[in-house]
Amino acid sequence: MNRIDSTSADGQHAAEDRTQAIHDRLRDAIVDRRLAPGTKLSEGEVGALFDVSRTVARAALQMLAFEGLVRIERNRGAFVANPSPEEARQVFASRRLIEPGIVAAAAERVTTDDLARLRAHLAAERRHMHERGPDARRAEIKASGEFHLLLAAMGGNAILQRFMEELIARSFLVIALYGRSGASSCGHDEHDAIVDALERRDAAVAVALVVSHIDHIEADLDLRARTGPTLKAALAP
Amino acid sequence: MNRIDSTSADGQHAAEDRTQAIHDRLRDAIVDRRLAPGTKLSEGEVGALFDVSRTVARAALQMLAFEGLVRIERNRGAFVANPSPEEARQVFASRRLIEPGIVAAAAERVTTDDLARLRAHLAAERRHMHERGPDARRAEIKASGEFHLLLAAMGGNAILQRFMEELIARSFLVIALYGRSGASSCGHDEHDAIVDALERRDAAVAVALVVSHIDHIEADLDLRARTGPTLKAALAP
DNA sequence: GAAGCTGAAATTGCATACAATTTTGCCGTC
DNA sequence: GACGGCAAAATTGTATGCAATTTCAGCTTC
Numbered sequence: 001m002n003r004i005d006s007t008s009a010d011g012q013h014a015a016e017d018r019t020q021a022i023h024d025r026l027r028d029a030i031v032d033r034r035l036a037p038g039t040k041l042s043e044g045e046v047g048a049l050f051d052v053s054r055t056v057a058r059a060a061l062q063m064l065a066f067e068g069l070v071r072i073e074r075n076r077g078a079f080v081a082n083p084s085p086e087e088a089r090q091v092f093a094s095r096r097l098i099e100p101g102i103v104a105a106a107a108e109r110v111t112t113d114d115l116a117r118l119r120a121h122l123a124a125e126r127r128h129m130h131e132r133g134p135d136a137r138r139a140e141i142k143a144s145g146e147f148h149l150l151l152a153a154m155g156g157n158a159i160l161q162r163f164m165e166e167l168i169a170r171s172f173l174v175i176a177l178y179g180r181s182g183a184s185s186c187g188h189d190e191h192d193a194i195v196d197a198l199e200r201r202d203a204a205v206a207v208a209l210v211v212s213h214i215d216h217i218e219a220d221l222d223l224r225a226r227t228g229p230t231l232k233a234a235l236a237p
Numbered sequence: 238m239n240r241i242d243s244t245s246a247d248g249q250h251a252a253e254d255r256t257q258a259i260h261d262r263l264r265d266a267i268v269d270r271r272l273a274p275g276t277k278l279s280e281g282e283v284g285a286l287f288d289v290s291r292t293v294a295r296a297a298l299q300m301l302a303f304e305g306l307v308r309i310e311r312n313r314g315a316f317v318a319n320p321s322p323e324e325a326r327q328v329f330a331s332r333r334l335i336e337p338g339i340v341a342a343a344a345e346r347v348t349t350d351d352l353a354r355l356r357a358h359l360a361a362e363r364r365h366m367h368e369r370g371p372d373a374r375r376a377e378i379k380a381s382g383e384f385h386l387l388l389a390a391m392g393g394n395a396i397l398q399r400f401m402e403e404l405i406a407r408s409f410l411v412i413a414l415y416g417r418s419g420a421s422s423c424g425h426d427e428h429d430a431i432v433d434a435l436e437r438r439d440a441a442v443a444v445a446l447v448v449s450h451i452d453h454i455e456a457d458l459d460l461r462a463r464t465g466p467t468l469k470a471a472l473a474p
Numbered sequence: 475g476a477a478g479c480t481g482a483a484a485t486t487g488c489a490t491a492c493a494a495t496t497t498t499g500c501c502g503t504c
Numbered sequence: 505g506a507c508g509g510c511a512a513a514a515t516t517g518t519a520t521g522c523a524a525t526t527t528c529a530g531c532t533t534c
Binding site for chain 3: 280291
């Protein structure tokens with residue numbers, strides 16, 4: 001279980017913030033599907049697992065609830081979110097609205113340094129793609145999301161960046177729940193094309209590519225309503 | 238929703254979720270300018286004021302911090318946010334990106350019931366506008382924001398609605414800090430025109446009106462950088 | 475008088491204790 | 505055997521206590 005503080009790349013981690021650390025680890029586990037939607041996250045258990053008091057565990061869970069990754073029911077506890085098809089649609093509708101704006105801004109502000117980072121990321125994605133096994137698949141999906149977060153960071157708007165972080169995390173949950181092909185949820189060629197457009201500072205093309213990219217991701221979902229007789233229907237066959 | 242539980246009548250459903258109630262009251266006070274940016278909000282003081290323990294007060298403050306209305310510094314406490322000009326720009330850039338999408342959705346989904354509610358709200362705005370005194374001015378500004386929140390609710394996307402709630406609240410802070418004319422920050426005629434467009438289901442016009450409306454609000458701000466030698470410059474003349 | 479230092483007071487971070495609520499297992503009844 | 509209710513166990517909501525950190529007043533020194 002020696003998970004090497006995966007979020008250290010953002011470089012912002014102050015020395016002592018255990019709440020944030022627990023939040024990050026749980027978030028990682030949720031978007032990685034190591035914690036299935038609906039799983040109960042009891043304060044005591046989380047606290048014991050990270051060797052902190054319930055106070056700290058509770059604060060971390062509340063942070064996750066604000067992001068929509070966890071649902072807290074009064075007097076009942078915290079559960080990994082289980083987004084409905086409608087919520088899933090809203091996640092992607094929001095992305096379709098926000099990401100174009102971010103990419104347009106990125107196209108104007110992108111530096112050669114940024115481009116280098118994007119290219120490096122694309123290479124990493126391609127590496128994961130060629131590996132085999134469920135771990136590689138998870139890494140690929142995660143890297144695919146990180147690409148969008150890189151773009152968000154380059155947009156230069158911290159507020160939109162935070163919104164995107166939430167939307168990407170929720171997208172992972174949605175894909176885990178409703179993804180059809182499970183694997184190649186993100187066409188990596190499309191990522192390549194987006195970076196190409198950014199390199200040419202071609203905002204219009206970059207925006208168009210991003211929109212159709214999001215369309216492709218959402219097209220891979222099976223969002224047929226199973227809101228009504230969930231349990232009965234699921235157990236019928 | 239549960240917004241109008243102001244200074245009194247807390248006996249009934251306040252017992253349900255005191256954290257949320259305190260959060261709402263503080264948020265109200267902040268966007269109403271009754272709490273100036275930079276004001277210290279100590280856990281003990283807040284707790285004593287609402288007659289709860291620090292635990293609950295702390296949770297409410299953390300919620301506000303997530304929304305960007307409060308800044309929490311480790312070991313130092315919570316302060317009403319003091320957005321920089323750059324943050325102010327980002328707030329409005331985000332609104333310019335998100336609100337058109339919301340209004341476009343609202344134009345397609347709006348019901349006659351919704352329109353009635355909007356008209357009623359416009360009437361209320363006009364009432365405030367014709368009253369005199371600082372209280373009426375505050376009520377006018379608040380109502381002006383609530384108009385945008387009504388639109389957000391009609392967009393039918395809960396995620397974007399929440400984003401807008403945060404952005405509107407932060408807009409109030411920004412206007413409080415950088416507003417030039419203090420008062421008529423929202424042209425109410427523009428609100429009228431937007432509702433007219435919605436009534437005609439004319440998404441294109443509604444979107445255009447919203448964008449220029451946001452432009453007008455932002456144009457009323459004085460966002461010249463006072464980041465550098467703030468104090469010295471302020472005391473010089 | 476201004477700058478610097480020191481210790482007390484105040485405030486936050488965290489753990490823990492206790493009350494309130496929900497969940498669960500058990501048992502009697504039908 | 506199923507159903508309903510009751511009490512124990514588990515879990516959350518909240519208050520409070522203690523240690524660590526920061527703030528500040530008062531004192532010393534230059």
